[in-house]
Amino acid sequence: MRLAWLIGTVMYVGHLKPAPGTWGSLAAIPLAWLVWLLGGWPLLAIGCVAAFFKGLWATHKIISAGGDHDPSEVVIDELVGQWIALLPVAIGATHAGVPFWALWPGILTAFLAFRLFDIWKPGPVGWADQRGDALGVMLDDVIAGIFAALIVMAGAYLSHG
Secondary structure: OHHHHHHHOOOOHHHOOOOHHHHHHHHHHHHHHHHHHHHHHHHHHHHHHHHHHHHHHHHHHHHHHHOOOOOOOOOHHHHHHHHHHHHHHHHHHHHHOOOHHHHHHHHHHHHHHHHHHHHHOOOHHHHHHOOOOHHHHHHHHHHHHHHHHHHHHHHHHHHHO
């Protein structure tokens, strides 16, 4: 169970108050940068998939043990969603041959858009959240991350043509 909590809370970041989801999203940004440094955007994309399945396992274990269908301490879902939102930034930095942090407007947009969709829960984000199970916990942030990634891509297109 300890491993599930370590994964689910992203090394206990989920215990930070207030707004553990925001802390989880913030923690995901430098972790995405480290993954990008190690293997570029392809490793970040693989990391999204791996973190999703590890998060699904951990969230299922935590929910089964505690009864709460979406404990606020579980922020692995925010990490996955934030990484998805950051994928266009990672791809753009790689193609432009610039450091990840050079695209800070995209990073900021990814963070703000992801938090907006994660909190607001429009359409399919809300539908996934209402499932009331581990898949719903993970899936609502995946969808919010996809929406945020689309916003990042639109912003890049408007800025760079």
